[in-house]
Amino acid sequence: MSKAFAVIGDPIDHSLSPNIHSAAFREMDLDCSYIAYRIPKDELKDGIEGLKKIQIRGFNVTIPHKVEMMKYVDKLDESCSLIGAVNTVENKDGVLKGYNTDMDGFLEPFKKKDIPIKDSKVLLLGAGGAARAIVAGFAKEKASNITIANRTLQKAEELSEFSKKIGLNAIPMKIEDVGDSAQNYDIIVNATSIGLKNEDSPISFDSLKENTVVYDIVYMPMNTDFIKKAKEKGAKIIFGYEMLLGQAVRAFEIWHDMEAPYNAMKKALLGGV
Ligand SMILES: NC(=O)c1ccc[n+]([C@@H]2O[C@H](COP(=O)([O-])OP(=O)(O)OC[C@H]3O[C@@H](n4cnc5c(N)ncnc54)[C@H](OP(=O)(O)O)[C@@H]3O)[C@@H](O)[C@H]2O)c1
Numbered sequence: 001m002s003k004a005f006a007v008i009g010d011p012i013d014h015s016l017s018p019n020i021h022s023a024a025f026r027e028m029d030l031d032c033s034y035i036a037y038r039i040p041k042d043e044l045k046d047g048i049e050g051l052k053k054i055q056i057r058g059f060n061v062t063i064p065h066k067v068e069m070m071k072y073v074d075k076l077d078e079s080c081s082l083i084g085a086v087n088t089v090e091n092k093d094g095v096l097k098g099y100n101t102d103m104d105g106f107l108e109p110f111k112k113k114d115i116p117i118k119d120s121k122v123l124l125l126g127a128g129g130a131a132r133a134i135v136a137g138f139a140k141e142k143a144s145n146i147t148i149a150n151r152t153l154q155k156a157e158e159l160s161e162f163s164k165k166i167g168l169n170a171i172p173m174k175i176e177d178v179g180d181s182a183q184n185y186d187i188i189v190n191a192t193s194i195g196l197k198n199e200d201s202p203i204s205f206d207s208l209k210e211n212t213v214v215y216d217i218v219y220m221p222m223n224t225d226f227i228k229k230a231k232e233k234g235a236k237i238i239f240g241y242e243m244l245l246g247q248a249v250r251a252f253e254i255w256h257d258m259e260a261p262y263n264a265m266k267k268a269l270l271g272g273v
Contacts, residue, residue: 004054005034005255008047009062012036016269017060020248023268027261032057039065048072048096058090058255066129073098082166083133088251101250102133106217107141108246109238115213117141121184124148125175125202126191127155130217134191135159139168147185149175149203151192175202183207188230190216195224202226210234219244245269 007017013036021034039047041064051059061069066085070076073086075097080086086098110117122143124131127150138146146168150156156172163170175192182188182205194202195218203226208214214230219240227237245266252260 003030003032003057005032005058006037006051006056007034007060007062008037008039008051009065010038010040012038012062015062016244017248019268019271020245020265021252023264024248024252024261027264028256028258030256041065044068045072052091052094052096056091058088058251060251061087061089069098072096079103082136083129085129085133087247088254090254099251099254100133101247101254102130103137103140104250105243105245105247106130106134107137108249109215109242110141112242113236113238115236115238117143117187119144120186122146123178123182123185123188124191125178125189125194126150127152127159128191128193131159131191132162134189134217135163135168135170136166139163139166143168143187145169145171147171147173147178149173149178151175178203180204180207182212183209185212187213187215189214190218190224190226193218195226196220198225200225201229205229205233205235208233208235211236213238216240217243241269 007015015036018034018036025032044065066087069086073096077099079100080098083100085100088099088101090097120143122138124146127148146163148156148159148170153174160170160172212235214235215238216224216226217240218224222239248265249260
């Protein structure tokens with residue numbers, strides 16, 4: 001029987017996941033299909049019942065259901081308990097297991113490009129859901145310390161507390177107080193949604209040292225102002241699509257128990273960006 005997969009969320013029509021996973025199925029000659037399924041905010045419970053009825057094998061979860069989904073899975077991988085949100089679900093004979101691939105997806109480009117994280121000084125912009133997974137990633141890879149800069153200081157403070165609890169020294173600040181301090185860091189990450197609407201970079205790169213790693217997790221547009229300005233200063237760039245791809249690869253491996261066809265998935269993704 002053909003195996004069905006999906007991504008759920010609202011809005012969902014611009015999701016790139018169906019393209020990426022369908023390309024992987026073609027490449028590996030798998031009898032599988034992957035659809036985007038809109039489930040409005042208050043209809044998650046019924047939506048999941050529907051997916052179980054059609055014996056969905058797995059699904060991705062996006063805005064606004066990532067936190068709420070914690071309630072509806074039968075088992076939680078430790079990645080979810082740490083981050084407090086589910087973005088990938090595996091269905092084994094009606095038993096749903098939740099995973100969070102944000103952290104692995106974020107770290108994947110560092111591994112692929114052999115960029116070390118250990119002992120590095122990190123500046124993280126943003127303190128939302130993705131930022132939390134990123135903090136967990138830097139803690140796992142033993143960065144030296146992290147400065148968390150956010151528009152709302154209180155959220156930066158809360159995320160700094162989480163960071164310290166899992167063993168990574170953290171300093172919270174307001175994003176406008178970053179000023180011209182780019183030179184003080186080895187890795188700078190944008191995990192705010194600034195850039196989605198072509199906004200200017202939230203920080204100055206005037207003092208940026210060459211070869212600093214600059215990573216924007218916003219993937220649409222691909223060349224945000226943040227990326228363009230960092231490139232001009234000779235930074236090593238990691239694009240948001242690389243994280244997205246890292247997550248799709250991880251989801252594929254959870255569901256199919258085999259190595260994902262990275263190049264075919266990358267081709268499908270870049271064709272769609
Ligand atoms: N590449 C990938 O695979 C990937 C994965 C996950 C997320 N993302 C992208 O990452 C971004 C953040 O996602 P999320 O899930 O963490 O969202 P979220 O939980 O809603 O957090 C949004 C963050 O952006 C900040 N922000 C929003 N508008 C701002 C503005 N005008 N000025 C300054 N700060 C602003 C928020 O600051 P406040 O706390 O002050 O509101 C908060 O820190 C989104 O663009 C999403 O598409 C990409």
